[in-house]
Amino acid sequence: MEQSYEKSVKRLEEITGILEEGKISIEESLKLFSEATAILSECTKYLDSAEQKITNLIKGE
Numbered sequence: 691m692e693q694s695y696e697k698s699v700k701r702l703e704e705i706t707g708i709l710e711e712g713k714i715s716i717e718e719s720l721k722l723f724s725e726a727t728a729i730l731s732e733c734t735k736y737l738d739s740a741e742q743k744i745t746n747l748i749k750g751e
Contacts, residue, residue, distance in 0.1 A: 695736050698729050705729075 693701075705726045709719060 695733060698733050698736075702726055702729055702733075 705722045708714060709722060709726075714722075
């Protein structure tokens with residue numbers, strides 16, 4: 691993940707706010723939506739990895 695998880699979540703919140711306002715063009719909305727889905731994918735991978743690490747720690751590995 692190029693930026694921290696927290697910064698990624700903050701960017702997702704910003705994008706969500708912009709999209710909810712509905713004051714931008716369809717083209718810009720699609721660009722932001724595409725950015726958001728990429729960020730969400732990275733966040734999901736990060737959380738899956740963190741979950742696996744926690745599972746391994748609990749199992750004593």
